[in-house]
Amino acid sequence: MADGEDRVALSMIAKLFTLDYIRRHAGTYLAAGHITSGAFSGLDDEYSDICARLIEHLPLLVDSFGIDEDILAAPVTSNDRIAAWEQRSHERAHLWS
Incomplete structure (x- = not known):
């Protein structure tokens, strides 16, 4: 089980995956009422924010994935x-x- 910085970095990667999935299927979620237009409009900002915060974890990720x-x-x-x-x-x- 991941701990400390590992857990934080993996959590951010999972959030990026989720946000990307939601963005690609946003039309379906909007049409079904699962997300609001306000929530949809904030997805790009949230995605960018997570990417910016993930930068400090890049050395860990590079080592972890053997890049x-x-x-x-x-x-x-x-x-x-x-x-x-x-x-x-x-x-x-x-x-x-």
Whole structure:
């Protein structure tokens, strides 16, 4: 059983999964009266808030899921993907010269 930080991180991941599911099926839930339009409009904010709070748990999650460091350094994970891709391509070009 998870404890401490593990439990908090897993709880946030479960909430993200639930919010994502609700967002994808919101039309059904709204039509059936299971959620209100006000609750629906707050889903994106809640999702973003959980993502922001989950950032502090990323080292734990990376270790827990055994994510390779090379994947984390991939250009697609950069805020500036184009510059990161160009840098990676330039670095790799030197390997082949």
